[in-house]
Amino acid sequence: MADESKPQPQAPKHAIQTRGLNLWYGDFQALFDVDFDVRAGRVTGLIGPSGCGKSTLLRSINRIVERLGYVRTTGTIDVLGHDIFGANVELLQVRKQIGMVFQRPNPLPLSIRDNVLFGLRTHRDGDRKSRPSKEVEAQIVEESLRTVLLWDKVKDRLGEPAIRLSLEEQQKLCIARLLPVKPRVLLMDEPCSALDPDGTAAVEELIWSLKGDYTILIVTHNMAQARRATEECAFMLHGKLVEHTETAKMFVSPKNQSTADYIEGRYG
Amino acid sequence: MFEPTELNAHNWRIEQGMRVLFLGMTLLLVLPVVIILAVLVYKGGPALSWAFLTENPTGGMTTGGIFPALMGTIALVLVALIASIPVGVAAAIYLSEYAPDNWLTRLINLAIINLAGVPSIVHALFGLGAFVLFFGFGTSILAASLTLAIMTLPVVIVSTRESLQAVPQPFREACWNMGATRWQTIARVVLPNAISGILTGIILEVSRTAGETAPIMFTGAAFFLPFLPESVFDQTMALSLHLFVVATQVPNVPESLPYGVALVLIGMVLIMNSASIALRMVLRNRKKW
Structure with a gap:
C-alpha cells in the first residue's frame, strides 16, 4: 500500500478474508476456525445471539481486540490482500485503513470541526512535515460532513462541541471523522442500537449510500435491520461461522437449521 | 387506613x-x-501593616516586619514546585495511561500511598542526609525545597492520576481506533480535559507546602537572617519556622506578633485555595463534554 490515495490497479474481490481464525480470551475460546470472506464494496451484516463472537470477530479485524492484553489469536486475517499480522505491519496503519464505529456514539470532546480533522491530523499523510492549509482542511470537513448527510445541519456551527449534537448526528459525525484518512473498510458494532427509530433510519440510509466506496461490515442484533440494510449476511453461533450468503437468500431459505431458528426468533 | x-x-x-x-x-x-x-x-x-510585610525583623525579632520570611517561603514553594510538578505529573501520566495492570504497577501504587503517609520529620531527616550532606547542597533553599518536593510528590501523583482517570475511557478508545498513538491521545484529548483537576491538585499542594515546618528546619530555613537569599544555595527565613521561633524561642515578643505571622501564613494559604477554586471554575466551563 504505497500510495493509498489512488485506487489499486486490481482491487481484490475480497476486502477481508480470514482463514482458520481462532481467538482466546485467556482460557476462553471465543472464535473457532472462522473462514470468512467479505466482498469488497458491499455491506455485510454479522448476526447471531449475544456472546456468539460477532463483536470479537469485528474487533479482530482492526486488531483493537489485542489491546486487552490477554488475547491470543491463531490463523490469518487478510485485509485487501495483505496479512494484518505480517512482520512488516504497522498497527497504526491497520487502524487507519480500517475505521470503526461503536454502539454508543463516541465523539471526542472537541469541536465538530476538530472531530472530523482528528484522524487527518493524527496521520498527516504519513509525512511528519505535511500540514494541510486552512482551505484544504475546510474542504475536507465539508466533503466528509456532506458524505454523511450532516453538512447542512452543522455548517454554521462547526466550532461547537460535538457533544451538543443529537445521538444520531453524533453517530454520523463518528462515521464522518473516519473518512478524511480514506479508509477502505468500515467496521460498525451495532451502530444504531443507541438511536431512536428516526435516527436508525437515517444512519441506515447513510450506510447504504456509502456502499461501493467502502467495504462495510456491520454487527447487528436487529434482524429487521440486517434484512433492510445489508446485502450479505453471516450468521455466527458459539464462536463459529455457521452460514454466509446473500441477505435475501438467508432470510428466505436459510440452509442451516440453527440459522433458521435464530432468524425466526426461536432463541437469541 | x-x-x-x-x-x-x-x-x-x-x-x-x-x-x-x-x-x-x-x-x-x-x-x-x-x-x-x-x-x-x-x-x-x-x-498587620504594610511595614510588617515589607520590613526586616528588628530588635531581636521582637519588632519590625517579616519580609525575609515571607519571601523565603515563596522561594521555597516555587523551587519545590519546579522540582515536583514535572516528576509528579509525568509519573501520574505513566501510571494512568501507559502502565499495564500487573504486580509491579500495584507495587508502585502501594509505595506511593505509603510515601504519602511518611511523617514530615522523617522526610526532614532524609533531606538532611541526602540533599544537605550526601549531595553537598548544604543547608540551602535547594535542599529544603527538594525535601518539600519529595514530601509532596505522592499527593501530586495521586491527584493528577485521579484527574486523568476522570476522563472517560471511550474518548481514548475512539482515538486508538483511529490509529492515534498513546501520546497523541494524551496530548490532544486526555490532558486538555484533565488539566483543571491537575492544576487544582497542585495548588492545594502549594498551600500545604507553604505551612510545613519540620522538613525545612534542618535543611535550609534559618533562625534569623535579616536579608534576602541571593541564590538557591543560600539559607533563608521562612514564615512557618519564624512563627515557631517568635512563639517559643524569643523572649519579650509582643503578643500580637506571632498571631500576625500566623495570620499572614493562613492568608497566603486561603488566597491559594481561592485561586484554585476560581481556576477550576474557569477551566470547567471550557470542558467539551
Missing part, C-alpha cells in the same frame, strides 16, 4: 436523632476553623 403506627413513630424519632447527630458532627468540624480564624484576626490584626 393511613394513620401512623407505633413503629412509624419510633422510626421517626430515630431518623430525627440521626439527623441531629450527623449535623452536630459537621458543626463540630467547622467550629475549630472558625475559632482559629477569629482568634487570629482578633489578636493578630493589630500587628
